[in-house]
Amino acid sequence: MVVALALVSACASAPRKAVDPEASLALPGGEFRFAHDAREAQAADMVRRAVEHAGPRLSLWGTFHDPVTLVIHPNHAALERAANRPGHDFLRAWARFEQVEVQSPRTWTRAGASQKQVDELLLHELTHSLMYQVSATRLTWTKKGIPLWFSEGMASYTAGQGYRVPSLEDLSRFLHDHPQADPLARAESLYESENATVYGAAHHAFDFLVSRYGEERIRGTLQAMGRGQDFPQAFQDAVGIPADTFLRDFRRYVYLRGFKGGRINPPEPGMGGLRGENRGLPWIPLFSKPLPPTSGPPDTTLGDTSPKR
Ligand SMILES: [Zn+2]
Secondary structure (H helix, E strand, C coil): CHHHHHHHHHHHHCCCCCECHHHCEEECCEEEEEECCHHHHHHHHHHHHHHHHHHHHHCCCCCCCCCEEEEEECCHHHHHHHHCCCCCCCCCEEECCCEEEEECHHHCCCCCCCHHHHHHHHHHHHHHHHHHHHHCCCCCCCCCCCCHHHHHHHHHHHCCCHHHCCCHHHHHHHHHHCCCCCCCCCHHHHCCCCHHHHHHHHHHHHHHHHHHHCHHHHHHHHHHHHCCCCHHHHHHHHHCCCHHHHHHHHHHHHHCCHHHCCCCCCCCCCCHHHHHHHCCCCCCCCCCCCCCCCCCCCCCCCCCCCCCC
């Protein structure tokens, strides 16, 4: 059974359509090939332009070392088959290490997709392929233990998709309403039922990671994986704290609405009586005092971390 499934997915990942040699793109960041039927020529042009447009933003994380083939499928059913993801109505593309399956933009809506929509989706998908290539090899890219929040957050951040996902305030309400749920560390278990929350949490967590620790440490995480480490070790070495600790900090920031601005200070000793009066408004800095300067990796204080988007 396992062998049969493995064969099915191996077949699904092999391009069945002819690669159009004329359309190949050699960009500073990598080499791209395009496979499609003759009637998808116009759609392929849009995808090709989107790959060109994605180049500068992708260079944030590194360059491709293997060529990437973009396979354009004539309809949604063909995409689901190729991606081996039945029942994923919302899917428009699916990325792997060396190949991106794309549902023909001609079929995304009745009127077809705009170039801007294709640009956004391709930037998201190519970020996934690039992350795999920078952090792994053809043989190891599925075995690094990269969590969903990191890969989806990175793709959403890179493609500027914050406007699409639920806001930090929505996420805060979700955490208050579902104190046992963990859309970050246990994203896989909520992926079907709380898809928007999972993507939103991933986006905001990654955005928080960038604003607090910087893009350089994220590149460091990818490069450490590229040298052989798995994700947990690479993250800890490059960022300076375990990923679990980072997620706890982020959860606290969202739960206490640190994004509203102001500082959240620990309660003063003997302020027990007053604390009750502030309940529900933890972001109002009533007992504000300057925080000590930090050294080394940033700590878990909640000031000055308002998201960029
Ligand atoms: Zn994605």
